[in-house]
Amino acid sequence: MIQRLILFALLISSYSALSAQSVSHYEDPYYSPFERHVYKPGTGFHTSVRQYRMDELNAIINTDSVLYDGLRVPDGHLNFWKRIFHDDLLKLDKGDINIVVNPIFAFEAGRENDEGLNTWKNTRGLFIKGNIGKHLYFYTDFMENQAVVPNYINEFAQKTSMMPGEGQRKDFGTNGHDYAQATGYIGFNFVKYFNFQLGNGKHFIGDGHRSLLLSDGAFSYPYVKLTADFWNIKYMIMWNKMLEYDQFKADRDYRFDGKYGVHQYLDWNVNKRLSIGLYANVVYAEQDTTGHRGFDMHYLNPFGFFRPVEYNLGSPDNVTMGLNTRYIAADWLTLYSQFVLGEFKFDEVFGGNQWWANKHGFQLGARTFDLFGIDKLDLQLEYNQVRPYTYSHYTSIYSYSHLNQPMAHVLGANFREGLAILKYRKNRWLFKAELMATQYGDDYGDGVSWGKDVMKPNTQRPYDYGHTIGQGLETNVYNADVNISFLINPRNMFNIVAGARIRKLENDNESMDTQHVYFGVRTSLKSLYYNF
Numbered sequence: 001m002i003q004r005l006i007l008f009a010l011l012i013s014s015y016s017a018l019s020a021q022s023v024s025h026y027e028d029p030y031y032s033p034f035e036r037h038v039y040k041p042g043t044g045f046h047t048s049v050r051q052y053r054m055d056e057l058n059a060i061i062n063t064d065s066v067l068y069d070g071l072r073v074p075d076g077h078l079n080f081w082k083r084i085f086h087d088d089l090l091k092l093d094k095g096d097i098n099i100v101v102n103p104i105f106a107f108e109a110g111r112e113n114d115e116g117l118n119t120w121k122n123t124r125g126l127f128i129k130g131n132i133g134k135h136l137y138f139y140t141d142f143m144e145n146q147a148v149v150p151n152y153i154n155e156f157a158q159k160t161s162m163m164p165g166e167g168q169r170k171d172f173g174t175n176g177h178d179y180a181q182a183t184g185y186i187g188f189n190f191v192k193y194f195n196f197q198l199g200n201g202k203h204f205i206g207d208g209h210r211s212l213l214l215s216d217g218a219f220s221y222p223y224v225k226l227t228a229d230f231w232n233i234k235y236m237i238m239w240n241k242m243l244e245y246d247q248f249k250a251d252r253d254y255r256f257d258g259k260y261g262v263h264q265y266l267d268w269n270v271n272k273r274l275s276i277g278l279y280a281n282v283v284y285a286e287q288d289t290t291g292h293r294g295f296d297m298h299y300l301n302p303f304g305f306f307r308p309v310e311y312n313l314g315s316p317d318n319v320t321m322g323l324n325t326r327y328i329a330a331d332w333l334t335l336y337s338q339f340v341l342g343e344f345k346f347d348e349v350f351g352g353n354q355w356w357a358n359k360h361g362f363q364l365g366a367r368t369f370d371l372f373g374i375d376k377l378d379l380q381l382e383y384n385q386v387r388p389y390t391y392s393h394y395t396s397i398y399s400y401s402h403l404n405q406p407m408a409h410v411l412g413a414n415f416r417e418g419l420a421i422l423k424y425r426k427n428r429w430l431f432k433a434e435l436m437a438t439q440y441g442d443d444y445g446d447g448v449s450w451g452k453d454v455m456k457p458n459t460q461r462p463y464d465y466g467h468t469i470g471q472g473l474e475t476n477v478y479n480a481d482v483n484i485s486f487l488i489n490p491r492n493m494f495n496i497v498a499g500a501r502i503r504k505l506e507n508d509n510e511s512m513d514t515q516h517v518y519f520g521v522r523t524s525l526k527s528l529y530y531n532f
């Protein structure tokens with residue numbers, strides 16, 4: 001059925017007279033060049049649906065001017081070496097065919113002082129993007145990586161067999177990791193208000209640094225996405241494939257178990273300042289107890305409501321719903337929030353007995369721009385909390401996860417978190433300071449689930465009532481990162497960086513300190529989160 005949907009979109013797009021437009025490849029939240037421009041009253045921009053489309057950005061700003069704001073660019077023809085430092089490395093512009101090629105790289109070295117470990121990272125890759133004709137646009141990239149990482153990231157990699165956000169890893173040398181990833185998509189604009197995209201990648205719904213609905217913290221996944229823009233509304237539906245990592249299959253000739261996700265999001269710009277978004281997703285196993293289910297046609301309807309469909313199927317599917325709001329209070333201040341709901345039973349929610357299936361969480365945040373009247377001094381404050389067992393299900397194949405990582409918040413569930421991110425840019429210089437403090441309840445390792453790990457079946461809970469945030473092995477984490485970078489080429493965010501990260505984890509079973517200093521030459525395009 002997905003193949004038929006793709007064919008349908010291709011046929012329609014062949015009759016379209018619209019010009020194809022690419023999607024912004026600037027995914028790194030710390031180096032996003034357009035972020036401060038879309039949060040302005042009256043733009044009508046749907047800020048909570050990322051990645052951003054370039055045609056929508058160009059409708060409110062001159063993206064080239066924003067990229068080179070405050071930078072001196074050489075006049076006249078750029079030779080090969082000047083392109084490395086100022087423009088796209090390779091460029092083809094032949095009327096209705098436009099293609100650019102740029103390198104992706106990260107050559108970093110550092111020192112983790114607590115364990116006396118020399119760290120390094122070696123990333124090589126490239127991306128190609130462009131449009132062919134009036135209807136087709138595309139993007140593809142590939143990255144090959146080897147790295148020795150700080151202690152807490154190494155612990156995560158050994159425990160999950162994944163690098164954070166970058167997929168499955170294997171041993172490299174004594175302390176190293178070897179991993180790779182490739183993403184890409186092909187897209188079409190058709191009719192007048194619709195956009196179709198087929199690809200392998202990540203998506204993000206929300207206005208915060210984190211998302212409790214759909215985040216880009218996990219590994220890339222294959223997807224089919226349909227978007228409609230009309231009046232003050234943007235509607236998105238996406239069908240995607242996720243995988244359940246099984247360590248017992250990792251060294252054998254077996255595919256990992258698969259599951260499907262369907263995601264709906266409707267964002268309404270109520271007026272020039274207020275936006276309200278409604279979200280729903282369903283996760284179901286590719287193979288159920290009947291032996292084989294495959295893609296379920298009941299979820300193909302792009303305008304159906306998942307909960308009634310799931311209920312009438314008599315299925316065990318995992319449905320999550322949510323709300324996203326944004327209010328642009330002033331040119332310099334935006335307030336935002338999210339609410340996520342896994343299950344709702346009125347008597348239990350208001351009964352005060354702290355039922356295990358009271359699955360919900362919320363986010364409150366604020367973005368400020370040009371703080372204290374200082375140009376390009378930006379501050380973001382955010383608070384997140386999620387109750388135990390949110391996103392989990394009675395078996396891991398139905399959990400809201402992909403390759404051992406949550407599809408929403410990187411911490412999973414059963415946590416409280418506060419974030420502060422300060423950024424200041426002056427011409428090519430960028431200063432960033434970030435502080436994260438969180439408290440969560442971890443498992444003791446005895447087979448009982450206290451609700452943080454969304455992959456663990458919630459049937460392993462210790463009891464039905466009395467569940468609170470932080471239950472289990474109470475763990476406190478403080479994570480601070482400060483760095484300064486010099487931007488060389490804004491086309492691929494080529495920069496030189498030096499910084500330090502200090503992290504401390506404490507609970508009754510262990511205490512882990514991280515004191516990591518680092519230096520690197522890199523391109524900052526991808527969304528990679530090490531603040532956990």
